[in-house]
Amino acid sequence: MSKNAVRYEExxxxxxxxxxxxxxxxxxxxxELLADVFTLYLKTxxxxxxxxxxxxxxxxxxxxxxxxxxxxxxxxxAERGRKIGGATLHxxxxxxGHQRLADNNKDVVSPEDMLVELLEDSRxxxxxxRSTHELCGRHNDVATTSLIEVWIDQxxxxxWFLAEIVGRT
Numbered sequence: 001m002s003k004n005a006v007r008y009e010e011x012x013x014x015x016x017x018x019x020x021x022x023x024x025x026x027x028x029x030x031x032e033l034l035a036d037v038f039t040l041y042l043k044t045x046x047x048x049x050x051x052x053x054x055x056x057x058x059x060x061x062x063x064x065x066x067x068x069x070x071x072x073x074x075x076x077x078a079e080r081g082r083k084i085g086g087a088t089l090h091x092x093x094x095x096x097g098h099q100r101l102a103d104n105n106k107d108v109v110s111p112e113d114m115l116v117e118l119l120e121d122s123r124x125x126x127x128x129x130r131s132t133h134e135l136c137g138r139h140n141d142v143a144t145t146s147l148i149e150v151w152i153d154q155x156x157x158x159x160w161f162l163a164e165i166v167g168r169t
Contacts, residue, residue, distance in 0.1 A: 018139055018140075019139070022084075023085045024086070025135060025139065026081075026132075027081045027085070027088070028086075029132040029135050029136075030078075030081040030088070030144075031081065031086075032100060033077055033128060033129065034077045034078055034088060035095045035096075035097075035100075036099055036128055037074055038099070039102075039121075040070055040118075040121050040122070040125060041070035042103075043103065043117070043118065044063050044067045046104065047104075048063035048064050050114075051063065053110075055111065056111075059111055059115070059165075062165075066161075073151055073154070076151075080143070101125070112166065115165055115166045116168070118162055119159060119163055119166055122158050122159040122162060125155050126152060129148050129155060130152065132144075133145050133152070
């Protein structure tokens, strides 16, 4: 019996009944999501650390809250990928190889531009979450779709806050 067949049987014994193709597709999508969430987390913390201006306190605290929410998602995404029998990210270079959201390495970014960029990235992340939700639905992965629904709700809330601040609803 092949190593992959054994892993499939082990997953089935633990109540996770996904095909090898399902595991491969879903774990790949989760790796990309994880890379994007890490990218958005680090960008959010970067902007949190470099925030300035007359709304400093409010924006600084908001971005800290958003960063905490994003960081909490990372463990759930990685563990779900492992739970279904897939691999997850291993390093910073692995993140950069899978991320779809762009980094921001500028020395100076205005508070307005920070919030607009985070808003745009949050909207893109919502789209990535929805696409992954559809993929999981096609493979009848109810547990992952359920988790993603929570992450969509959390991401839409962060997006809403940012949109209200920058006036782009």
